[in-house]
Amino acid sequence: MKNALRYLIASAAGLILAFVIALSQGIFSKGETREVMRILSDAFFASGVLFAGVGLIVVASRGGLFDMLGYAAILFVNLFRRDVGKRKYKDFYEYRQAKREDGHKRSVAFLLLVGVGLIAVAAVFLVLYYNV
Secondary structure, X not given: OHHHHHHHHHHHHHHHHHHHHHHHOOHHHOOOHHHHHHHHHHHHHHHHHHXXXXXXXXXXXXXXXXXXXXXXXXXXXXXXXXXXXOOOOOOHHHHHHHHHHOOOOOOOHHHHHHHHHHHHHHHHHHHHHHHO
């Protein structure tokens, strides 16, 4: 149930975002069906790329892509401490081990799947755009 709620909330947010984008493009003022299909395709594609992109960034972050940047930020903050010898992590290896032990194990697959789903809806509207 908890997993389904994540998908439901992410899907609702994606649809709302697509609706807001479509409104900003003036979807209700367009008379041609072809133009409406273009706007819907653009709106769903932008929303889908946003969700899928955030999901990919979270996956990359959990994989350790940004660990060096985080460690550098900690070292920079430690430069301004009074007692420089009281560092939390001796070196990057200790920092990385602590991050792995403390790692969040929640899945972000719902972001990726909702993003891919929104992109698939955009593809359907794109096909309709070219066939109308």
